[in-house]
Amino acid sequence: MQKILTYTALVAMLCLMACTQRPKSPSPTGKQPDIYPDYVGVTIPVGIAPLNFAMADDNYDVIDVVVEGSEKGSIHANGKYADFDLDEWRQLLEDNKGGKLTIAVCARRNGEWEQFLNFFIHVSPHPLGAWGLTYRKIPPSYKIYSKMGIYERDLSSFDEHPLLVNTQAPGMCINCHTANRTQPTEYVFHVRGEHGATVIHRNGKDELLQARNDSLGGSMVYPSWHPGGRYCAFSTNKTSQMFHNAGNKRVEVYDSSSDIFVYDTEKHEILSDSIVMRKYWAENCPAFSHDGKWLYFVTAKRQVYPTDYDKERYSLCRVAFDEGSGTLSDQVDTLVNCEKTGKSATWPRPSYDGKYIMYTQADYGYFSIWHPESDLWLYDLATGETHPLEKANSQQAESLHSWTANSHWFLFTSRRGDGLYSKVYLAAIDNDGNATKPFLLPQRNPKKYYTQTVYSFNTPDFTSRSVKANGRKMGRNIESDQRTNTTVNDKNLFKSNHQEEK
Amino acid sequence: MATIVFAALAFCFWYFLYPHLMAWREESQLFLCNKEYLLERLAVPGGLAQYIAEALVQFFNNARLGALTYALLLALTQWLTWKAMQRTSAADTSDKFGHSRQSAKTSKPWPFLLSFVPAIILCWLATNPYIPTTPLVAVVLVLVAMALRPRGKKMQLAYTTLLIPIGYWLVGPAILLVALCNWRWALPQWALLAACVVAFSRLAPFPLRQQARGIDYYWQEEYKSTMEEMKYDRWMRMGKWGRIVDEANKKTPDAQSSRNVVQIALWNLKRLSSDDLFRSLDPTPIVMQSTAGAFIMSDIYLQLGYANMSQRAAFEAMESIPNHNKSGRALKRLTETAIITGQLELARKYLSILEETIVLRKWAKETRRLTESSEAANSIPFYHQMRQHFSETDNFFFY
Numbered sequence: 001m002q003k004i005l006t007y008t009a010l011v012a013m014l015c016l017m018a019c020t021q022r023p024k025s026p027s028p029t030g031k032q033p034d035i036y037p038d039y040v041g042v043t044i045p046v047g048i049a050p051l052n053f054a055m056a057d058d059n060y061d062v063i064d065v066v067v068e069g070s071e072k073g074s075i076h077a078n079g080k081y082a083d084f085d086l087d088e089w090r091q092l093l094e095d096n097k098g099g100k101l102t103i104a105v106c107a108r109r110n111g112e113w114e115q116f117l118n119f120f121i122h123v124s125p126h127p128l129g130a131w132g133l134t135y136r137k138i139p140p141s142y143k144i145y146s147k148m149g150i151y152e153r154d155l156s157s158f159d160e161h162p163l164l165v166n167t168q169a170p171g172m173c174i175n176c177h178t179a180n181r182t183q184p185t186e187y188v189f190h191v192r193g194e195h196g197a198t199v200i201h202r203n204g205k206d207e208l209l210q211a212r213n214d215s216l217g218g219s220m221v222y223p224s225w226h227p228g229g230r231y232c233a234f235s236t237n238k239t240s241q242m243f244h245n246a247g248n249k250r251v252e253v254y255d256s257s258s259d260i261f262v263y264d265t266e267k268h269e270i271l272s273d274s275i276v277m278r279k280y281w282a283e284n285c286p287a288f289s290h291d292g293k294w295l296y297f298v299t300a301k302r303q304v305y306p307t308d309y310d311k312e313r314y315s316l317c318r319v320a321f322d323e324g325s326g327t328l329s330d331q332v333d334t335l336v337n338c339e340k341t342g343k344s345a346t347w348p349r350p351s352y353d354g355k356y357i358m359y360t361q362a363d364y365g366y367f368s369i370w371h372p373e374s375d376l377w378l379y380d381l382a383t384g385e386t387h388p389l390e391k392a393n394s395q396q397a398e399s400l401h402s403w404t405a406n407s408h409w410f411l412f413t414s415r416r417g418d419g420l421y422s423k424v425y426l427a428a429i430d431n432d433g434n435a436t437k438p439f440l441l442p443q444r445n446p447k448k449y450y451t452q453t454v455y456s457f458n459t460p461d462f463t464s465r466s467v468k469a470n471g472r473k474m475g476r477n478i479e480s481d482q483r484t485n486t487t488v489n490d491k492n493l494f495k496s497n498h499q500e501e502k
Numbered sequence: 503m504a505t506i507v508f509a510a511l512a513f514c515f516w517y518f519l520y521p522h523l524m525a526w527r528e529e530s531q532l533f534l535c536n537k538e539y540l541l542e543r544l545a546v547p548g549g550l551a552q553y554i555a556e557a558l559v560q561f562f563n564n565a566r567l568g569a570l571t572y573a574l575l576l577a578l579t580q581w582l583t584w585k586a587m588q589r590t591s592a593a594d595t596s597d598k599f600g601h602s603r604q605s606a607k608t609s610k611p612w613p614f615l616l617s618f619v620p621a622i623i624l625c626w627l628a629t630n631p632y633i634p635t636t637p638l639v640a641v642v643l644v645l646v647a648m649a650l651r652p653r654g655k656k657m658q659l660a661y662t663t664l665l666i667p668i669g670y671w672l673v674g675p676a677i678l679l680v681a682l683c684n685w686r687w688a689l690p691q692w693a694l695l696a697a698c699v700v701a702f703s704r705l706a707p708f709p710l711r712q713q714a715r716g717i718d719y720y721w722q723e724e725y726k727s728t729m730e731e732m733k734y735d736r737w738m739r740m741g742k743w744g745r746i747v748d749e750a751n752k753k754t755p756d757a758q759s760s761r762n763v764v765q766i767a768l769w770n771l772k773r774l775s776s777d778d779l780f781r782s783l784d785p786t787p788i789v790m791q792s793t794a795g796a797f798i799m800s801d802i803y804l805q806l807g808y809a810n811m812s813q814r815a816a817f818e819a820m821e822s823i824p825n826h827n828k829s830g831r832a833l834k835r836l837t838e839t840a841i842i843t844g845q846l847e848l849a850r851k852y853l854s855i856l857e858e859t860i861v862l863r864k865w866a867k868e869t870r871r872l873t874e875s876s877e878a879a880n881s882i883p884f885y886h887q888m889r890q891h892f893s894e895t896d897n898f899f900f901y
Contacts, residue, residue, distance in 0.1 A: 143787060144725065144796075144818045147826035149707075165707045167826070171724060242899040243814055246892060248843075250810060252899070306899045418848040451854045452538075454828060475709060 054081035168475030253367035548674025582645035721824030727794035
């Protein structure tokens, strides 16, 4: 019996070897391969999932790839696309930490093999410092929305799990899942629709706040956790859309009004403060600093829509926050002044090491995913200088960025490629504050996956470990309509010396 | 013979009375011939029935094929119901060894007439736009499974014990028919089915109540399309401008989107100037609050040369499909508008999806050539004209 099995295995192996299409006398092309995704020259962390890729040109039917480490080891893949063995890939990255991988590619087109120049992938000495990602997947829709969900993705493999899909709470829009410094022990997200709520997960419990506070005049929108976990800053926005008839833009998403405030999760109190709730100004996109002593935000003088839609430009500002009293100071600092840059700053994201603020710069407005000119910029908190992240930016919209807990790595969404569907890219920041060439979030068969998906990746963030949420239970809670009421503490609403009437 | 007559009547019913509903069903889905699509369906209870239903519905834009499909499904339902009734009746009169004695009941005409009732009810339910084809297919599959039931009590017990959980996963709550038609073990079968519904509900991301009534057995009527909108939409797609005006003269359409179709018909018949057309059209978002209305507006915007708005309306139409399906018609429109607006890579993305359909594969393969360059796109007069219009039009806003 054992002999039969051995012979069978041998025959099977021979058949497999005979079927494998290995390069035969490839002709050198003298150029590097045009691959999808473009992983040529990228820098990756140890522990990242295999960077599988295919030839960008569909006319190549087989690709043969050998990856050799600068320190030791090599792996091989052959097929319609390079599908590396997960364990072999992991070991190769471990063995070559701080070194580089040399990738040799041969591909077959019209029955003829072609050999390309080798390219390199750099293996960073810095660990990723994250288990994976969380993100929302949603079609890039307009007013009507369909299926969407918040998912988590293990970055060491291709595994993706739904945390909450809106089929579990039918008809609801779920968005802006935001953790406290990548820790899944504290997070917030929103539910909009008939069973609207702001869900706050803290101390192992889910609390569903009423979606709208009438005293506030709106709902809680863009959140940012204070590192202490008691406070969470929010914006409250009255958002509208208008649609371009022509040109390379489709939608303008704008606010007829917006303010920001700090929410006290223990007292269920909205701490409103006139310093960030000015009448003729639109304050937006709050973000606490790494130590919680500052609250960054953007603000713009409100404009008349639709005539002056392209004149609304946001400046990047900050105001001191006292955790003990839960109050903001009376002094606002302007870090990036739109009057000087002539551009609009949005989505400030302070790094967790206190060095930088990454933000998006667009020609106007704040809803940058619909602005192809949107680019990532980095503000150096020590020098006050700011510069674009050249290697990360493209001709399409870059936005919605986040840092890893160790602040060596960041992610962002980009619409490069097809110009509409946002995809997640990851990159590192070097010691000079420059970004490495970003790499697209790996997938098992990335070309097929990204070509055929009808979803955009939205508000991605790193997570230090798996979130382990119970979507079914959350769906029931959302549909239950049991909500915690919030109150508005307006003792600071009229405190400041601003003359504007609220 | 009666079954064949019934099938013929069903064909006429669907072909003459509901071609617009069949077209609407077709445009409300995107059936893909790939492993991922099949696995996505099979991952939830009732998925096989939904998959087969969608495989059939993909041809519904052809009214003859659609009516023929309904006729066959309904005739099959009636015939299998009759067979099930005969077996049940025989089982009731069988001796202790399982051998059936001739039943007097089967010789009377009324049981045979009764066998038409389920098919007629299903036919009536199918005329509700928000009851998809899935339950009809599910019932047919259950009836087939019941027809394949082995003889002998022990074998039947084993068969139904296996059939209920497996059948529930594949076809959904229609498997209830097995328990209904077998009174011998009614209570344990009902208990088993209830246990399956509760246990399996943990595996699919839908509320228990939706799984219990069938995930794709009934659609939420959130963006409700009316029969009138479906009719006007179909006539517009077919370019039946005279018919549209005639119908509108008989009765003014209720829906604003339908009234917009009348205006575009008058314009196409040169009975309305372009200026009058622009004045009379209502482009407010309210007309896109139904799937059919959004499809109508996508066509109208494209005829008027507003590619961006046509694109938006196609997106709205696709996103409003009640069971979260995508749409072949919408993706085709999104491809066309992407070519017009110069987003050729985006157009190629949509084409790669459409190339995995049966109905639109040929069109997608032919259109791919146009996405290779602007020159290739401009080689077709329609695209050349639309691209030129798009690049020369001043920007303004719609709301």
